[in-house]
Amino acid sequence: MFHKEGFKIIIVSFLICAAIAVAADYFLADYFYIAKFLQLVVLVLFSLILYFFRNPKREVQFNLNHILAPVDGKVVVIEEVEEPEYFQGKRKQISIFMSPLNVHVTRYACSGVVEYSKYHPGKYLVAWHPKSSTENERTTIVVKTPKFGDVLYRQIAGAVARRIVNYAKVGDKAIQGADAGFIKFGSRIDIFLPLDALVAVQLGQKVVGAKSIIATTNDKEEGLD
Numbered sequence: 001m002f003h004k005e006g007f008k009i010i011i012v013s014f015l016i017c018a019a020i021a022v023a024a025d026y027f028l029a030d031y032f033y034i035a036k037f038l039q040l041v042v043l044v045l046f047s048l049i050l051y052f053f054r055n056p057k058r059e060v061q062f063n064l065n066h067i068l069a070p071v072d073g074k075v076v077v078i079e080e081v082e083e084p085e086y087f088q089g090k091r092k093q094i095s096i097f098m099s100p101l102n103v104h105v106t107r108y109a110c111s112g113v114v115e116y117s118k119y120h121p122g123k124y125l126v127a128w129h130p131k132s133s134t135e136n137e138r139t140t141i142v143v144k145t146p147k148f149g150d151v152l153y154r155q156i157a158g159a160v161a162r163r164i165v166n167y168a169k170v171g172d173k174a175i176q177g178a179d180a181g182f183i184k185f186g187s188r189i190d191i192f193l194p195l196d197a198l199v200a201v202q203l204g205q206k207v208v209g210a211k212s213i214i215a216t217t218n219d220k221e222e223g224l225d
Contacts, residue, residue, distance in 0.1 A: 006053025060177030
């Protein structure tokens with residue numbers, strides 16, 4: 001299953017690769033091994049494009065007391081920071097870096113209502129750069145939840161990523177684990193939580209979008225949707 005954001009690229013890439021493969025047979029008929037090598041190269045490149053835009057189905061264990069990883073990747077930041085754009089105060093930040101080989105679908109980390117959604121043009125520093133969160137091209141989304149209050153997540157472009165897709169609009173109902181957008185190529189996501197949220201991951205840990213629990217509340221009662 002492929003993400004809809006990749007359909008156009010997949011179709012165009014297929015046509016280009018098919019044209020190259022046919023041309024190799026026609027123009028390099030006397031150079032069998034060179035033709036086959038070229039065809040193998042375009043096949044590998046097309047396979048990589050398909051792999052990048054994959055959109056695996058995930059069974060979600062809905063729980064209002066849990067914040068799930070919004071993307072696949074590696075936890076690169078866990079710290080208390082000042083969040084200047086929306087909260088203008090201290091929050092716990094968890095950042096997840098995505099390599100080009102990770103699934104790049106952004107999923108809602110929690111259920112609630114979208115209260116804020118804003119796109120910011122910017123630079124293309126490498127995604128792990130400390131200033132990428134405030135200087136790179138990015139989108140900021142805030143979901144009001146019944147257990148955590150306002151939860152902010154930020155899609156951040158990287159040195160290669162040049163297209164952030166965000167589906168969240170103010171007033172939308174956010175459903176934990178549902179498709180919330182896409183970031184093309186390497187990038188990262190920052191999540192900002194209240195200070196009393198209990199972090200459930202460690203630095204360097206690999207997480208799976210819509211599956212891995214990255215934070216919980218002190219509330220022992222199960223908060224199922």
